[in-house]
Amino acid sequence: MTTTTVNGLPSGIPSYDPTAATAPKSTGMGTTAAETQDYFMKMLLAQIQNQDPMNAQDPAQMTSQLTQLNTASGIEKLNTSISAMLAQATSQSFMNSSSLIGDSVLAPGSSMALGAAGNADFGLKLDAASAQTTVKVVAADGTVIDELSLGALSQGVHTFTWDGAGYDGQRAAAGSYKLLLAAADGTGTAVTSTALTRGLVSGVSRTDTGTQLLTTDGRTLNPADLIQLTKP
Numbered sequence: 001m002t003t004t005t006v007n008g009l010p011s012g013i014p015s016y017d018p019t020a021a022t023a024p025k026s027t028g029m030g031t032t033a034a035e036t037q038d039y040f041m042k043m044l045l046a047q048i049q050n051q052d053p054m055n056a057q058d059p060a061q062m063t064s065q066l067t068q069l070n071t072a073s074g075i076e077k078l079n080t081s082i083s084a085m086l087a088q089a090t091s092q093s094f095m096n097s098s099s100l101i102g103d104s105v106l107a108p109g110s111s112m113a114l115g116a117a118g119n120a121d122f123g124l125k126l127d128a129a130s131a132q133t134t135v136k137v138v139a140a141d142g143t144v145i146d147e148l149s150l151g152a153l154s155q156g157v158h159t160f161t162w163d164g165a166g167y168d169g170q171r172a173a174a175g176s177y178k179l180l181l182a183a184a185d186g187t188g189t190a191v192t193s194t195a196l197t198r199g200l201v202s203g204v205s206r207t208d209t210g211t212q213l214l215t216t217d218g219r220t221l222n223p224a225d226l227i228q229l230t231k232p
Contacts, residue, residue, distance in 0.1 A: 097204045097211045097213060097223055098204045100201045100204070100213060100223075100229070101201050101202065101203060101204065102200065102201065103200070103201050103229055103230060103231055104198055104199070104200055104201075104229070104230040105198065105199060105200075105201055105213070105215070105221065105226050105227075105228065105229050105230070106121075106123055106159065106196050106197070106198050106226070106227045106228035106229075106230075107196065107197070107199070107219070107221050107225050107226050107227055108125075108194055108195070108196060108225055108227075109195065109196065109197040109199070109217075109219055110178050110179050110180075110195045110197070111176050111177070111178055111179075111197060111217060112137070112162070112176070112177050112178070112179055112197045112198075113175075113176055113177075113197070113198075113199070113217055114162075114164050114172060114173075114174055114175060114176075114177060115174055116174045118164075119161045119162060119163055119164060120161070120162045120164060120177075121159065121160070121161055121162075121197075121198045122135075122159070122160055122161075122162065122179060122195065122196060122197050122198070123157060123158060123159040123160065123195075123196035123197075123227065123228075124153075124157075124158055124160075124181055124183075124193050124194065124195055124196055125156065125157045125158075125193065125194040125196060125227070126153055126154070126155050126156065126158070126183055126191055126192070126193050127155065127191060127192040127193070128155050128185065128191045128192070129152070129153065129154050129155050129185065129191075130152060130153050130183040130184060130185060130191045130193075131152050131184060131185050131186040132149075132151065132152065132183070132184055133149075133150040133151065133152070133153050133181070133182070133183040133193070134147060134148065134149050134150065134181075134182045134183075135147070135148045135150060135160075135179055135180070135181055135182075136148075136179070136180040136182075137162065137166075137172075137177050137178075137179065138177060138178040138179075138180055139172070139175075139177060140175065140176065140177075144180075145166040145167060145172055145177075146162070146165070146166045146167055146172075147167075148160070148162065153183070157196070157227055157228075159196075159228070176217065179195045179197070181193040181194075181195055196227055197217075199215035199216060199217045199219055199221075200215060200216045200217075201213050201214070201215055202214050202215060202216045205220070210222070211223060213226075
């Protein structure tokens with residue numbers, strides 16, 4: 001505190017001179033809670049040292065400032081804790097999802113795989129009940145090789161099997177075929193539908209948005225989108 005001798009006061013009694021008061025210099029507030037707290041304490045001490053003895057700092061205001069400092073410090077610590085918890089949860093999800101490698105999953109997708117022998121499984125999800133539902137099977141060159149009439153279906157998920165035979169009754173070549181869905185209610189209004197196809201989980205990938213499943217047919221799936229899971 002800077003003091004001067006003022007006329008009218010007894011000798012030896014100092015008085016406050018606001019024009020001569022100085023506070024320690026600072027290079028900045030800092031970016032962490034510790035740096036902010038250190039800066040605040042330096043400012044607080046400078047304020048106390050240079051305050052007017054006849055008009056001391058309001059205790060209520062000082063308490064409010066200290067409360068704000070503690071709140072800011074607490075929020076940063078909470079964010080750090082939450083970040084650590086999220087990292088741990090992501091790691092746990094990655095490890096759990098790795099156990100799905102080799103499993104057959106039913107998930108959104110319009111490409112259906114047909115092997116050299118056997119049937120091809122697929123499904124669909126309806127947002128509302130339908131009076132008529134059809135599925136066209138389209139080859140890689142755009143040719144429609146078969147059409148399945150599934151009739152009326154209730155709202156929700158339904159699974160089906162295609163025997164692999166085309167319009168001519170002959171078995172189609174092994175490969176990937178696209179599914180085109182069409183569904184309508186009793187008034188002819190289109191019903192929103194989503195094609196579902198099966199795939200084998202071949203790997204697991206960790207991304208910025210979370211864990212993703214990789215399938216042998218080239219899809220990248222969110223585990224939350226799986227409709228059905230079948231163990232070998």
